[in-house]
Amino acid sequence: MSTFNTLDDLESGQRVLVRLDLNSPVEDGEVRDNRRFDRHATTVRELMEAGHRVVCMAHQGRPGDDDFVSLRQHADILAEHVGRDVGFVDSTYGESAVEAIESLSDGEALLLENTRMTDDELPEESPEEKAETEFVKTLSPLFDAYVNDAYSAAHRSHASLVGFPLELPAYAGRVMESEYEANTAIASREFDGQVTMVVGGTKATDVIDVMNNLGGKVDQFLLGGIAGELFLRAAGHDVGYDVGGMDLFDDQWEANHETIESLLEERGDQITLASDLAYEDENDERAEIAVDEIDEKDRGYLDIGSETVSEYDPVIRDSEAVFVKGALGLFEDERFSEGTVGVLEAIAETDCFSVVGGGDTSRAIEMYGLSEDDFGHVSIAGGAYIRALTGEPLVGVEVLSRD
Ligand SMILES: Nc1ncnc2c1ncn2[C@@H]1O[C@H](COP(=O)(O)OP(=O)(O)O)[C@@H](O)[C@H]1O
Ligand SMILES: O=C(OP(=O)(O)O)[C@H](O)COP(=O)(O)O
Structure with a gap:
């Protein structure tokens, strides 16, 4: 203390x-x-x-x-x-x-x-x-x-x-x-069952550093957001590139691709990537595509797809503890909120120990009518809280x- x-x-x-x-x-x-x-x-x-x-x-x-x-x-x-x-x-x-x-x-x-x-x-x-x-x-x-x-x-x-x-x-x-007090208690807490971490948001560099140090404490990582796309890029898919004036991927790729590649090689069985992604189609509506079918680098993706949400759901329900860092999509736009809200709903409906972190991500809880009481701790910190999770001093x- x-x-x-x-x-x-x-x-x-x-x-x-x-x-x-x-x-x-x-x-x-x-x-x-x-x-x-x-x-x-x-x-x-x-x-x-x-x-x-x-x-x-x-x-x-x-x-x-x-x-x-x-x-x-x-x-x-x-x-x-x-x-x-x-x-x-x-x-x-x-x-x-x-x-x-x-x-x-x-x-x-x-x-x-x-x-x-x-x-x-x-x-x-x-x-x-x-x-x-x-x-x-x-x-x-x-x-x-x-x-x-x-x-x-x-x-x-x-x-x-x-x-x-x-x-x-x-x-x-x-x-x-x-x-x-809440986040320090997390580091020393022991869990018997599966510990899952949901990783998303835009600050991929922050979360990838921490994933690299959290191997022993987390059994399963479920990925989305910008980090999720960078992992898909490392796995050989044509996603995770700056297109249409975006400035989120290429620099973070340069800074992190070696770590991502070695994480996939050494701990690939602990890391689940999206199997489909959502984007805005020519009618401004949400459309989805399986990652295996993506063969052009010219489209931006704004959420994980519905198939991925249904794959992540049982992993969360089987967990004893779930930690969330970063949103799985651009949830501020309702069309792209399905991934983030789907995961938060699954956590809220189970009695696992949970922490939802991130100034932006925690905002999804109130935006979509979820109750803070259904989560163990809602932190207004993102990067600081995941560092606390690893026991790293601030x-x-x-x-x-x-x-
Ligand atoms: N595919 C995406 N494209 C654009 N923005 C995204 C995407 N996925 C997640 N985001 C954005 O990430 C933001 C949260 O990022 P970040 O700051 O890393 O997390 P936090 O604030 O939770 O710590 C959200 O506001 C969300 O809109
Ligand atoms: O919002 C913040 O971090 P977070 O998104 O990791 O919670 C803090 O204000 C730190 O901001 P910074 O990551 O630009 O240094």
């Missing part, structure tokens, strides 16, 4: 710098509400009600991606969940940010601009190096305490996550505390636990 301090240890009336993870789906420039706002609102509300001056930091997307946008909309969505005003300043540590921080009153909150819009936030460096950045050196003197609530980003060694705890007394927020948690 960790030795970090929590909000219970925080003295009243402090100037508190809080790192949240509000990284959200963005559709046509519009930020979609999701349970990260709702969960983090608990921490922010508690701090405001305790009379602290609360300054929040968060990131959105990665530079160069379509979802790399300002946090202006996030401030409004967060305010709705907190039930109080949350101000916004379009600077992370520039003059206007410093002014806004200094003019805050007790019990008020403010959100700073996307941390990834500063050069100091990325790339990954040691906590000691991050603590020396201008970003950390400028903001630290304005605060009495630092609170990290961003469990779901705690696997990244970025300035806002690992630099400040070296400069300020550091505490875990309520989300950090509860996710850490740098953002480790640095909070330092004396």
Whole structure:
């Protein structure tokens, strides 16, 4: 168990710098509400009600991606969940940010601009190096305490996550505390029966790394999403290529194909790939094709097919524990939700121990009317939770636990 301090240890009336993870789906420039706002609102509300001056930091997307946008909309969505005003300043540590921080009153909150819009936030460096950045050196003197609530980003060694705890007394927020406890318990839990992991989503590099380290703990991997297509590509099928302006496959293929190939060679019997895939036909409708019949690389696929769903279903029902990381298709579009929803329904209907992770994936639970009570734990973390599954420490948690 960790030795970090929590909000219970925080003295009243402090100037508190809080790192949240509000990284959200963005559709046509519009930020979609999701349970990260709702969960983090608990921490922010508690701090405001305790009379602290609360300054929040968060990131959105990665530079160069379509979802790399300002946090202006996030401030409004967060305010709705907190039930109080949350101000916004379009600077992370520039003059206007410093002014806004200094003019805050007790019990008020403010959100700073996307941390990834500063050069100091990325790339990954040691906590000691991050603590020396201008970003950390400028903001630290304005605060009495630092609170990290961003469990779901705690696997990244970025300035806002690992630099400040070296400069300020550091505490875990309520989300950090509860996710850490649930996900650490997963690593030490022993299961007698079959353990299955459903792997999908867009961050194939994250999940493939972890699959490589999870062999001993997981009996069956069921694949979909981008990782699933990359495995099909390695197995000789004409899928998993960037077509029509997509930018999801080719770079991740370059980075991971050797690992994928050796996983298929050494542990192929533990890895089940889709036997059919769904795509959008010329009438904008869902159409399906068996992977064995695909002989052109010119089409994008957006979900696993119905045949695959019916093959994955009994594997889930026979499992004692099921872990989900990443959606099996573009579930935000109802036509391509069948894979993700089918798998989640099978889990909800059985009494296996289950964890559903991923900021985006967990959103499918409420979008399609499933009940969170039917799952063991719904994590708002994706990459951080699967690392916890392997027992790998998270740098953002480790640095909070330092004396
Ligand atoms: N075949 C696909 N094509 C495009 N997007 C996909 C596909 N399969 C899954 N996705 C997308 O993956 C997203 C989840 O990806 P990721 O960020 O890796 O997982 P999480 O947020 O659950 O950690 C979902 O929003 C879903 O739309
Ligand atoms: O959404 C996140 O990760 P996740 O999709 O693995 O849950 C975190 O905000 C980390 O984002 P990043 O993977 O761009 O560093």
